[in-house]
Amino acid sequence: MAHRFEITKELEVGASPEAVWEAIATGPGMDSWFMGESEVEPRQGGRARWSIGGYTEESTVTTWDPPKRFVNTGTEGPDGTFHRFDYRIEDRGPRRTAIRYVHSGMLGEDWEAEYEGMSEGDPMYLHKLVEYLTYFSGRFAVGIDAQGPTVPDREHAMSMFRRGLGLGDEAADGDQVRLTPEGFEPIDGVVDYVSPSFLGVRSVDALYRFIYGFDGSVMVGHHLFADNVDAEATRHAWQTWLMRLFDASLGAVAPG
Known part of the structure; x- marks a missing residue:
């Protein structure tokens, strides 16, 4: 049985309506x-x-009113499930824009876990939208998504992320940090997002996100704004880092 849901958020950004629309x-x-x-x-x-990750979802632009409103409605599944994303954009003056975000639709059998995951995940992505518009507006990133194993305990997973990045458990929003993930050059940045399931760091040319999914999977979701990024090689490097870090913590043999 499908379950109706709605998540509503309001935010303001230091960008023009046109930049938000883009x-x-x-x-x-x-x-x-x-x-x-x-x-x-x-x-x-x-x-x-x-x-x-090999999964594709189709949808339809059900409202196209630039730069005021954009609504994207997903194709309904056999069980009646779908997602709708509704953005209303309001000009608040010179480089100030308000966004009203409504994520609604119908969830399936595992709706409680899905809703809990979205209730924490949607604010993180909206925060990342604000970070993008504040620090990287007018530039486009190469997205890097990689997934590691399933880790039963969230607190353990987030602690392992910090350990693998060379951070202490006390790393807090606003802290200047140097990340030292094995296999990468050190990354200097500022912690820009901390929650029970997410750790975010912003550098001069990237937004890094370390994620514990609602299904227990560990992931990274980065956005790299530097020139000449080799997306596949970088994705593979982060995939290897995830597997080495978490397979070792789970007692498995890390890949060679």
Whole structure:
């Protein structure tokens, strides 16, 4: 049985309505803060596509009113499930824009876990949208998504993330940090997001996210704004890092 849900958030950003529109209603804009890869046909009734990890979801642009309102409605599944993303954009003056975000639809059998995950995940992604518009507006990122093993205990997983990055458990929002993940050059940045399931760091040319999914999987969801990023090689490197870090912590043999 499908269960109706709705998550509503309001935020204000230091960017023009046009910059916000580009971020939420175009493929390159969405790829610079949201997970996976997005394509949007820029018109009322246009098709949209979102892909991550071999999974693709189709949707339809049900409202196209630039730069005021964008609504993207997912294709309904056999069980009646679907997602709708509704963005209302309001000009608040010179480089100030309000966004009203409504994520609604119908969830399936595991709706309670899904809703809990979205209730924590949606605010993180909206915060990342604000970070993107504040620090990287007008630039587009290469998105890096990689998934590691399933870890039963969230607290243990987040502690392992910190250990693998060379951080203490006390790392807090606003702290200047140096990340030292094995296999990468050190990354200097500032902690810009901390919650029970997410750790975020912003550097001069990237937004890094370390994620504990609602299904227990550990993931990274990064956005790299540097020039000449080799997306596949970088994704593979972070995938290897995840597997080495968490397979070792779970008592498995890390890949060679």
